[in-house]
Amino acid sequence: MATERVEAMSAVSFSKRGRRLAPPEIARLMDLALETPGLLSLAAGFTDTESLPVDSFAEIVRRVTRRDGPPEYLQYGSNQGRSGLREAIAERLAQYDGGTPDAFDPDRAVVTNGSQQALQLASDVLCDAGDIVLVERPTYFVYLDVLRGLGVEPRSIPSDPESGRLDPEAFARMLTEMRDAGDHRRIKALYLISYFSNPASRSPEVDEKEELASVLQEAGLTIPVIEDAAYRELYYESAPAASSILSLEGFAKFPKLYLGTCTKPFATGLKVGYGYCSDEEWLRRILYLKGAHDFGTANLNQAVVEEALVSGAFERHLETIRPIYHRKMRALNEGLVESGLRELGWSWTVPAGGMYLWLRAPGEMETGFDSEFCRTCLEKGVLYVPGELCYGDRPERSFVRLSFGVLSEESLREAAQRFAEAARSLAA
Numbered sequence: 001m002a003t004e005r006v007e008a009m010s011a012v013s014f015s016k017r018g019r020r021l022a023p024p025e026i027a028r029l030m031d032l033a034l035e036t037p038g039l040l041s042l043a044a045g046f047t048d049t050e051s052l053p054v055d056s057f058a059e060i061v062r063r064v065t066r067r068d069g070p071p072e073y074l075q076y077g078s079n080q081g082r083s084g085l086r087e088a089i090a091e092r093l094a095q096y097d098g099g100t101p102d103a104f105d106p107d108r109a110v111v112t113n114g115s116q117q118a119l120q121l122a123s124d125v126l127c128d129a130g131d132i133v134l135v136e137r138p139t140y141f142v143y144l145d146v147l148r149g150l151g152v153e154p155r156s157i158p159s160d161p162e163s164g165r166l167d168p169e170a171f172a173r174m175l176t177e178m179r180d181a182g183d184h185r186r187i188k189a190l191y192l193i194s195y196f197s198n199p200a201s202r203s204p205e206v207d208e209k210e211e212l213a214s215v216l217q218e219a220g221l222t223i224p225v226i227e228d229a230a231y232r233e234l235y236y237e238s239a240p241a242a243s244s245i246l247s248l249e250g251f252a253k254f255p256k257l258y259l260g261t262c263t264k265p266f267a268t269g270l271k272v273g274y275g276y277c278s279d280e281e282w283l284r285r286i287l288y289l290k291g292a293h294d295f296g297t298a299n300l301n302q303a304v305v306e307e308a309l310v311s312g313a314f315e316r317h318l319e320t321i322r323p324i325y326h327r328k329m330r331a332l333n334e335g336l337v338e339s340g341l342r343e344l345g346w347s348w349t350v351p352a353g354g355m356y357l358w359l360r361a362p363g364e365m366e367t368g369f370d371s372e373f374c375r376t377c378l379e380k381g382v383l384y385v386p387g388e389l390c391y392g393d394r395p396e397r398s399f400v401r402l403s404f405g406v407l408s409e410e411s412l413r414e415a416a417q418r419f420a421e422a423a424r425s426l427a428a
């Protein structure tokens with residue numbers, strides 16, 4: 001919305017930041033879902049409701065509340081987060097990255113209201129309006145909203161359009177051009193979603209990550225790197241092999257912030273996430289801002305997640321839900337295949353984890369909110385996320401993100417049929 005219009009509509013004089021804010025894309029998706037009765041939504045990135053850990057949660061709350069001593073969990077906690085939880089997070093990082101149990105320092109962790117809050121805090125303390133953050137093509141569209149709210153320009157890292165793999169030569173060229181144009185000083189950070197990414201479900205291998213680091217380093221840009229690992233634990237059969245940037249040699253000199261979450265692997269509604277920061281001063285600034293936001297994530301929720309991690313309930317829950325997401329992915333994938341979508345020229349890769357299928361439409365077919373395809377899908381009763389929302393710049397118009405987290409297998413099959421019918425009716 002243009003700044004002048006905001007001023008004309010309100011007697012309130014907003015800050016530059018306040019004026020810059022626009023309705024989040026997610027709000028439009030939710031409105032569409034609510035306005036259309038009977039719609040099957042493959043848009044929202046919600047988790048599987050049926051398998052949320054109700055019994056385990058109740059048991060944990062019982063244990064926590066029966067502990068000896070004062071009910072500290074119902075009191076304010078610390079700004080940085082419960083020390084027991086941060087210790088459990090540090091141990092988990094060591095386990096995933098193959099380090100010794102004490103390889104990670106709990107004092108470098110901050111517990112946040114979902115990893116989303118950590119993303120906002122980390123970007124807020126780094127960036128001024130007019131700065132640039134490097135992002136993947138495609139990337140997490142809610143983070144693009146965060147950047148736009150800050151007046152920060154997302155700039156895409158060149159990648160192979162088919163595989164999504166980093167194109168190191170094109171990236172190096174882009175950085176040289178930015179240097180020549182005097183833009184490289186505005187580059188404040190790199191944002192990377194490295195495990196079963198949202199939306200493309202990609203997990204770059206170590207060599208690709210190292211290549212990224214070396215192109216940046218050769219361009220003299222040892223900038224802060226944010227690695228978003230929201231789906232790292234949601235693999236179906238085997239854990240992704242690549243270590244996080246926290247443990248990779250190539251990133252040794254970079255200030256690093258690793259983001260994890262307990263929402264998707266455990267109880268989404270508790271909204272507990274975390275950051276682990278290699279750079280003391282960056283973490284300190286994040287904590288100052290967190291103090292101004294809320295001076296600490298909900299203590300009871302943290303106590304529950306801590307107990308879940310320490311008691312093993314967290315891991316047991318993950319073992320329960322991995323096959324559920326695997327089955328759901330298969331239900332949607334098979335539904336699309338059996339409805340003949342591939343024969344219509346649509347293509348996609350079957351993921352090994354996460355919650356999304358990332359489909360490319362045939363030819364030049366557009367899939368945006370205002371496209372004929374989107375309208376047809378709504379008529380048929382199915383909703384998706386238009387791929388064009390997931391690009392920081394030069395959006396691709398013919399991709400679609402389908403999420404299979406929340407619908408039942410039966411509904412996923414039905415949604416797949418509706419989607420394919422829409423595709424067929426336009427192909428005819």
Ligand SMILES: Cc1ncc(COP(=O)(O)O)c(C=O)c1O
Nearest residue numbers: 114115116140198230261263273
């Ligand atoms: C890539 C990615 N990062 C971060 C988040 C934020 O998750 P949460 O705040 O629940 O931890 C999400 C949520 O969908 C996501 O997809």
